[in-house]
Amino acid sequence: MNKSAKQPPAYDMSLTDHDFDSHVLKGLTYPLGEFGPEYGEYYPLTPDMGWTRLPVPGALKHINIWLLADRDEQGEGIAIVDTGLNLPDSKAAWNKLLSGPLAGKRITRVIVTHFHPDHVGMAGWLCYKHKVRLWMNRTEWLMARLLAADIRDEPPQEAIDQMRHCGWDDDRLAAFKKRGWGNFARVVSPVPVGHVRLQDQQMVRIGKRNWRIITGGGHTPEHVCLYDEDNGVLIAGDQILPRITSNVSFMTSEPSANPLAEWLDSIDKFRATLAEDTLILPAHGEPFTGAYSRLDRLAEGHHERLDDLAAALKKSELRAVDTFKLLFSRPIDDSVYGLATGEAMAHLVYLVEEGRASCDIRDGVAWFKSEGKSA
Numbered sequence: 001m002n003k004s005a006k007q008p009p010a011y012d013m014s015l016t017d018h019d020f021d022s023h024v025l026k027g028l029t030y031p032l033g034e035f036g037p038e039y040g041e042y043y044p045l046t047p048d049m050g051w052t053r054l055p056v057p058g059a060l061k062h063i064n065i066w067l068l069a070d071r072d073e074q075g076e077g078i079a080i081v082d083t084g085l086n087l088p089d090s091k092a093a094w095n096k097l098l099s100g101p102l103a104g105k106r107i108t109r110v111i112v113t114h115f116h117p118d119h120v121g122m123a124g125w126l127c128y129k130h131k132v133r134l135w136m137n138r139t140e141w142l143m144a145r146l147l148a149a150d151i152r153d154e155p156p157q158e159a160i161d162q163m164r165h166c167g168w169d170d171d172r173l174a175a176f177k178k179r180g181w182g183n184f185a186r187v188v189s190p191v192p193v194g195h196v197r198l199q200d201q202q203m204v205r206i207g208k209r210n211w212r213i214i215t216g217g218g219h220t221p222e223h224v225c226l227y228d229e230d231n232g233v234l235i236a237g238d239q240i241l242p243r244i245t246s247n248v249s250f251m252t253s254e255p256s257a258n259p260l261a262e263w264l265d266s267i268d269k270f271r272a273t274l275a276e277d278t279l280i281l282p283a284h285g286e287p288f289t290g291a292y293s294r295l296d297r298l299a300e301g302h303h304e305r306l307d308d309l310a311a312a313l314k315k316s317e318l319r320a321v322d323t324f325k326l327l328f329s330r331p332i333d334d335s336v337y338g339l340a341t342g343e344a345m346a347h348l349v350y351l352v353e354e355g356r357a358s359c360d361i362r363d364g365v366a367w368f369k370s371e372g373k374s375a
Contacts, residue, residue, distance in 0.1 A: 013233045013279045015045065015287065027293030028242055030286050031279075039089070040096030042067065045287075048207050049233075050101075054084035054093050056118050058335065063118045064283055066235050069207040070108040077108035079206050081226065081235055082283060083122035086189040090122055109196070111135040113237030114220040115143040117187045119283065124189035135196045135204075137215060139222040143253075144191045151182030159252050164364050166341045167319030175334075198224050211235075214273060218263025219246040225270075233279045240270065240294055242285040245301060249342025250349060260350040264299060271295045302347075309347055310356050313370035320344040320366065 015031035016022075022031045036053055037043040039062075043051045048069035053062045063084055070079040084090040107130035112120045114137070127134050134141070154177050163176060198204070200215040204226070211226040216239045226235040238246045248263045274291045281287050288294075305327050312318065312326055323344045324332045332340045348368050351357035357370040 013046070013231050014277075014289075015279065026297070028288045028290040030242075030288050032287060034286060036062070036064075036286060040093035040100070042097060042101030048209070050078075051281075051287075052093075052097055054122075055087075055089045056085060057087075060118070060284055062284065064281065064285075066281055067102070068209070071207055072108045074106065074108075077106035078102060079109050079111060080107060080126060081111045082113055082119045082237065083110060083126055085118050085121040085187045086125065087121075087187060091125070094122060094126070106130075107132055109133055109135050111198075111224075111226070112140070112144075113225065113235070113239075113283070114223040115140040115147070116220065116238070117184055119237065120144045120191065121188045124191050127192050128190075133194070133196050134192045135198055137199065137222045137224050138195070138197045140220060140224065141191070141195045141197075143221065144188065145193075146253075147182075147184040148188050148191050149185070151180075151185050153180055155181040161364060162252055162255055163341070165361070165366050166345055167321035167365055168341070172337070214270065216263075216266035216270065218248045218259045218261075218266055227273070227278075229275075232275055232277060233281065234274060234291075235281045237283045239266070240280055240291065240298075241282045242280070242288045242294065244284065245298060247339050247343055248302075248346050249339060250345040251342070258346075258349055258353050260302065260346040261353065264302060267295050267299045306347055306351060306356075310351055310370050313351070313357050313368055317360075317367045317369045319368070320348060323348070 018032060020032045020035055022029060023033050037051055039053055039055055041052060045051055050067035052065045052067065054065060055061070056063050063082060065084065066081040068079045068081065070077050107126065109132050110123050110126050112123050112134065123134055159181070160173060160177065163173060168176070198213050200213060202213040204211045204213060209228050210230060211228050214225045214227050215222045216225065217223070219238050223237055223239050225237055225239050248259050250257065250259060271292060276292045277289050278291045279287055279289055280291060308326055309323060320341055321344070324340050327344055327347065328340060348357065351370065352359055352368070357368050360367045360369070
């Protein structure tokens with residue numbers, strides 16, 4: 001179909017008025033099929049809600065950006081939700097959008113769902129360029145400010161010790177040291193020194209819509225989603241993705257936390273809050289419906305991996321790095337080794353907290369085993 005022929009529909013968040021061929025896959029319905037806007041292109045979902053994409057290196061390829069009709073004391077404008085990485089390709093896409101489809105439109109505010117760099121990376125640039133405020137959860141804003149300022153020649157000794165704790169060998173630790181510390185700041189523009197706080201269950205008026213803030217944990221400490229219950233739409237960030245599972249990792253800043261428990265609790269929270277036919281606008285992938293199917297599958301996937309892991313720990317002691325083939329379907333190369341380590345630790349810690357595994361630390365390395373009950 002010719003994308004350029006599509007016209008803005010009426011207020012129908014089923015998106016059936018767009019005349020795309022929808023498809024159903026694994027219990028989810030994609031009303032726009034596999035369509036996605038080009039980088040820097042504006043696509044109207046409704047007259048007061050638009051969609052664009054920005055490039056992301058690696059497997060993710062893109063991040064979805066949502067553009068909401070807004071009104072403040074100065075009049076009409078556009079609120080931006082999420083911002084992309086601070087990289088030349090992203091800036092070029094933003095400039096294309098702002099000088100083209102959004103030319104003459106005033107930006108009213110910048111809203112960021114969580115502190116990860118593909119979401120907050122261009123927030124400062126946009127805020128300073130348009131002289132608007134950053135709207136963000138306090139914890140997420142503090143994390144962004146902290147990481148943007150923490151640049152060193154070598155990782156702190158605590159971080160090195162934690163990687164050793166997970167089973168990294170000397171060669172990998174040496175490479176870790178050589179890379180330095182502060183990669184976050186390299187892809188994030190200066191984060192504004194102030195913000196407007198978003199907190200759980202807060203109601204935020206954007207244009208003619210009322211959005212309830214719902215926070216989730218596990219992927220980040222207090223990831224923000226925006227729920228328009230009246231019209232049945234959720235701007236989900238990374239909290240509910242259609243095809244991939246968000247990374248749930250132990251964090252260097254809080255190594256004794258239980259992020260997987262927070263993630264599973266959040267799945268329960270969103271399932272109890274959302275309607276099944278809610279239109280999910282994810283940060284990666286295409287808009288979809290089928291919230292319960294997706295949330296149930298996310299929970300089932302983690303519980304299946306936990307059961308497999310508990311069974312393996314009955315047979316032999318394992319370090320976090322020994323569990324990759326068991327937990328992940330893809331090969332773990334250097335580009336994702338840290339993420340895989342964090343996710344493996346999150347699952348192991350969950351089993352320990354449940355009493356299904358124990359941990360013995362020898363020479364700074366954590367060895368896990370299970371002699372107790374299975375699930």
